[in-house]
Amino acid sequence: MKSKTTTSYVISITLIATLGGLLFGYDTAVISGAEQSVQLYLIDSLGLGSWVHGLTVSSALIGCIIGGLISGLFSNNIGRKNSLIIAASLFFVSALGSAYPEFLFFNVGEPSVSLLIMFNLYRIIGGIGVGMASAISPTYIGEIAPQEVRGKLVSWYQFAIIFGQLVVYFVNWGIVNGQSSEWVNDIGWRYMFASETIPALLFFILLFYVPETPRYLASQNNEDKALSILEKINGSKDRAKLVLSDIRTSLNAKDTTGKLFSYGKTVIVVGILLSVFQQFVGINVALYYAPRIFESMGAGANASMLQTVVMGIVNVIFTVIAIQTVDKWGRKPLLIVGSIGMAIGMFGVSILAQNEIIGIWTLVFIIFYTASYMMSWGPICWVLLSEIFPNKIRGQAMAIAVAGQWAANFLISSTYPPMMEFSGSMTYGFYGLMSVLSIIFVWKMIPETKGKSLEQLEDIWKKDSTEEKVFNL
Template identity: 55%
Template sequence: MEQNQKGSKSYLISIVMVAVLGGLLFGYDTAVISGAEKGLQAFFLNAPDFIYTDGWHGFTCASALVGCIIGSGLSGFFASNLGRKKSLILAGMLFFISALGSMEPEFLLFNHGEASFSLLIMFNIYRVIGGVGVGLASAICPMYIAEVAPSNIRGTLVSWNQFAIIFGQLVVYFVNFIILGNNVNPVIEALKVINPDEAAWTISTGWRYMFGSEAVPAGLFALLICFVPETPRYLVMIGQDNKALAILQRINGKSEGAGILDDIRNTITEKTEKLLTYGWLVIFIGIMLSVFQQAVGINAVLYYAPRIFGDMGMTNPMVNTVMMGIVNILFTLVAIFSVEKWGRKPLLIYGSIGMAIGAFGVAATFGNPAMSLITMISIMVYSASFMFSWGPICWVLIAEIFPNTIRGKAVAIAVAFQWIFNWIVSSTFVPMFNMQLGNDANFGHWFTYGLYGIICALAAVFVWKLVPETKGKTLEDMTNLWKKN
């Protein structure tokens, strides 16, 4: 990764690496449920005052996403009023509180280890708090990186945020695997039969350690973000041009930094522009990028990977989940090192096609023991195709496609839609996956992945027809791009 400008590459990399810790926490927080959900389910099945149904479990697994919707919806307000940096500090604090609260939801109010409906509500409150942090970080981390990065490497640097998200998921897969150790997850069948003797530690303690482990990276992020600068574009918006110039020159070099400051001033002067100043199309494209990123169904795989691999008959689902995490990391690197060479659109289109092939492969083979290897390969193709396309590239486009004067509000709306559809996919996956049609126990399997495959194909058409190529354009160029349309 080389820059043509004279400036401090090490300074740029250092502040970007701190910012992407927010992405790591994003991935960690959303994927920690994959290892903890069975132990958590078994714990609340023992509650004497209510029946912990599949519906309650689906809500509990997805409750953090409610917070994500709230956090992303508020991100524009916080980014514009607190600034990008202070908003990320707030996100880190919320991550930390959520980690400790989810580990010990009984704190001060309940007796330890006694499951109850009130305790379930408290647990979900802590998960929602963490979700608010995720929502803030998911919108503001890419925005922060895009606003400090030189245009010629902006796509690469924003893609590192997606790498951090997937790396965070891989880290928590490993952490969950290590925490579980020689212990076993409870076996929860349709009649809710639990093996308490074998899984007693997992039911009482294991899931707590999994949630609590997030406190370490959360505390580190909240501390380190205090030492990075505010973004130059926000500093210009609040009239601190001298501070903005110093940062721009340190990143880009003296003459280049001064030129970028002039470009920012020319677009920031229109501070009061309304959301639809540049028309409805740019907002629609931003929203639909977010909708498709989630509607393709990827998080149904990421959040429930151990359960899916267990249903496939794999002897150690956690090992298969870690393997999938490694594959995801490798293919995210493909996007990072090709986004500035190949452009945004080709990666999205090829990724959509690959995902469709993988999803249809899962739909056709899931539940057939003789074709379990093909099912496994199809899931890997599906996941890997997302990782070099919709995973990172959606965030790149959302961070850069909107003009400066509406970016905060527009990004907030787009990311809120992303979390809304993330919640829809995550909360509907288990009921859809377990659907039966008559005596056909596999109906839900092929229906669910067949639906995801169709949505993947539609995503390719959407990108081909409507999404503009933004490779090599500055953030200030976006104003002219949409004024022409």
């Protein structure tokens, strides 16, 4: 049994690590309130089209891909904690630069292609921070958390993402509420981006009070410190010694080299496909373009922001459901149930769009879709990514999986405006089809990881280090 002090310690460092998720959600969703103003200021005024608009809304994702790719290099060489400190710094710089892209080089009120490039550059810097945090924060939590509550604690990372999005929806709504559209398009959108500096600074400061993960410390031959942290986490020196022994055995295994494919290709393919399916089901379209979607249903600007807040609250509620059930029901059942719900939601929106029916049922299907996602693929994908990769290759494998996730995110988000111009029904139907395919993927290829230590999970892949393996668990 863990003492209250030990439990408080684990929870406190987990909550600090999840601020990386909050900033992830904040940074990726802040554009939902500002994108129409940015479009007017930097795109329409220059006579640029929907492809440039889509790329601008999604430009941070370019940085996310870069951040995901370099996350393994940073986390393996300077540690999980120091890498998160760098990510927090990038969040802060991006928030200020996106709010005032004219700084030093341009004049306010004089849009140009160069200013548009500078705005996107600041968004990319923030994206690098998001990409790094999205790989390293769940890795940090997964390596810190005791195995019996690992699913729940890593799921808090997704909760933080959704909470960050909900916070920014409230912030954006508060900024535009009662203001004229002219003020919002002139100044309000800048306040939206600048507001991110507050959580970024908080994250940066609090990271100095958390420890490095014991698995990283053990990989650097700092076993005394690793043991000390494990004792605080597990509440027992004997338990800590057993965990450290398993970690040592894993790191010293002679049958694996530590190269990316030393445990076989399947674990890498599964990680990448987890990431790709999480995005190809279309969730970030609903998040990035939520106000515009609701406006297309006949809501005014303020009403569309309010409906987005309602959707955010629903997302938080269903993410909590996942947190409470992930270590009881397991990962696979939640993913399959969520995929079924997402398919129903997207096919429903598709049918309504085909028949040109826009109204309350569109809102119902969108909320049903996002609720299904938030109780399944939202948190569970991060849980699985933090669990399935063996200790020796976790940093580099996580980097590739997360980079793949952000590449898929960029592809889906940037193609949404032109796809909608072609056919709204086919667009939402495509996301529904991806939800159906995700069911097959989970059923055939995902192992159940509930209740197993990270070191025990390595045995799954060791048995298949020389050939592809399809799971039927």
